[in-house]
Amino acid sequence: MRMRYIELAVGVFMIMGVIALVLMAFRVSGLTMDDAGETYTVKARFENLGGLTERAKVSMAGVTIGRVTQVYLDTEWYSAVVEMEINKSMSTLTSDTSAAILTAGLLGEKYIGLTVGAEEEYLAEGDWIEDTQSALVLEELIGRFLFNKAEEG
Amino acid sequence: MLDRLTQLGKSGTAAIGSLGRASLLFWNSFFWGGPGSAGFGDLIRQLYSVGVRSLSIILVAGFFVGMVLGLQGYTTLVDFGSESALGTLVSLTLLRELGPVVTALLFAGRAGSALTAEIGLMKATEQLSAMEMMGVDPLKRVITPRLWAGILAMPVLALIFSTVGVWGGAFVAIDMLGIDDGAYWGNMQASVEFYEDVIKGVIKSVAFGIVVTWIAVYQGYDSMPTSEGIGKATTQTVVISSLAVLGLDFVLTAVMFGGV
Numbered sequence: 031m032r033m034r035y036i037e038l039a040v041g042v043f044m045i046m047g048v049i050a051l052v053l054m055a056f057r058v059s060g061l062t063m064d065d066a067g068e069t070y071t072v073k074a075r076f077e078n079l080g081g082l083t084e085r086a087k088v089s090m091a092g093v094t095i096g097r098v099t100q101v102y103l104d105t106e107w108y109s110a111v112v113e114m115e116i117n118k119s120m121s122t123l124t125s126d127t128s129a130a131i132l133t134a135g136l137l138g139e140k141y142i143g144l145t146v147g148a149e150e151e152y153l154a155e156g157d158w159i160e161d162t163q164s165a166l167v168l169e170e171l172i173g174r175f176l177f178n179k180a181e182e183g
Numbered sequence: 184m185l186d187r188l189t190q191l192g193k194s195g196t197a198a199i200g201s202l203g204r205a206s207l208l209f210w211n212s213f214f215w216g217g218p219g220s221a222g223f224g225d226l227i228r229q230l231y232s233v234g235v236r237s238l239s240i241i242l243v244a245g246f247f248v249g250m251v252l253g254l255q256g257y258t259t260l261v262d263f264g265s266e267s268a269l270g271t272l273v274s275l276t277l278l279r280e281l282g283p284v285v286t287a288l289l290f291a292g293r294a295g296s297a298l299t300a301e302i303g304l305m306k307a308t309e310q311l312s313a314m315e316m317m318g319v320d321p322l323k324r325v326i327t328p329r330l331w332a333g334i335l336a337m338p339v340l341a342l343i344f345s346t347v348g349v350w351g352g353a354f355v356a357i358d359m360l361g362i363d364d365g366a367y368w369g370n371m372q373a374s375v376e377f378y379e380d381v382i383k384g385v386i387k388s389v390a391f392g393i394v395v396t397w398i399a400v401y402q403g404y405d406s407m408p409t410s411e412g413i414g415k416a417t418t419q420t421v422v423i424s425s426l427a428v429l430g431l432d433f434v435l436t437a438v439m440f441g442g443v
Contacts, residue, residue: 047339060372
């Protein structure tokens with residue numbers, strides 16, 4: 031009788047642990063099942079990343095459609111290359127899609143915003159996004175502003 | 184002067200000796216089997232006493248820690264107008280740090296001390312030597328199920344702690360402070376990663392479970408078989424395992440999250 035109660039209690043305890051893990055997975059971390067393998071990779075070249083890191087979001091019109099997988103410096107051009115994986119469901123991005131590095135809020139994280147163009151062809155695995163816009167670097171902006179002021183005065 | 188030096192050497196060799204005994208104890212009791220070994224039923228019984236009976240303190244503590252995080256985070260974030268990031272703050276803090284660490288500290292106080300006292304009393308009343316006389320290895324019979332129960336119960340407790348904490352934070356944020364519940368859960372889901380945050384938190388709590396239970400069973404097994412010795416061993420368990428958890432937490436955080 032006593033042992034039976036203990037077994038039941040331990041079973042309930044373990045089930046609570048599993049429920050906690052499931053809640054953590056789906057409610058808190060927003061894990062989805064159809065995540066793996068359903069992406070394709072495109073690359074883009076930027077003058078300056080300004081704090082964009084791996085795992086940053088790739089979004090279009092504010093909706094997340096992919097993630098940055100790799101960031102490295104191209105030693106031939108000395109510019110930054112960003113590889114991002116985009117969900118297969120978004121396979122109709124035109125080949126003249128443009129990419130810009132944006133900031134979420136005033137102090138928020140950096141992410142890539144995509145805007146579609148008007149071409150007939152679509153981006154495929156391994157393609158380059160030609161039209162890119164670098165991150166706004168505050169120091170450069172201030173520098174340019176001061177320079178203009180100095181020229182005026 | 185020479186006396187002091189001898190004293191220092193004595194305490195040094197004593198510390199190294201007890202570390203060696205603790206390692207031997209861990210190695211000899213980690214694997215199941217052997218004469219008179221404990222069975223599955225013993226593991227269940229131990230899981231009940233270290234896991235199920237720690238549940239109430241974990242639930243209450245988790246809920247309050249989550250609520251406090253919600254309130255404290257809100258007062259800071261509202262200055263920057265970014266109180267919608269409260270869900271992210273609460274969940275990441277709980278999953279990465281407070282869940283495993285606070286659970287381990289409570290676990291050391293609630294279950295670790297009880298383990299030490301129980302094993303120490305078994306030693307003082309010569310139950311352990313009686314087992315040896317009967318050809319039963321007390322390590323396999325007494326220590327192994329307790330060690331494994333601690334290792335299994337710790338991550339479960341930490342997960343429950345974090346989950347309750349996140350909902351405690353949600354209660355404060357949404358019902359008391361009036362943050363939009365879409366913003367609370369949405370921002371949380373956008374920035375919490377399953378492998379990066381949840382699984383790494385679980386890895387941490389498994390490591391803490393091993394350390395706390397190991398120290399507890401060692402202190403009990405190695406205690407002086409007197410009432411005073413058991414009291415001292417119980418105190419030692421709580422002090423040493425709390426410090427070990429905090430130290431190990433720094434190392435694990437540096438290894439797992441330091442580079443990001």
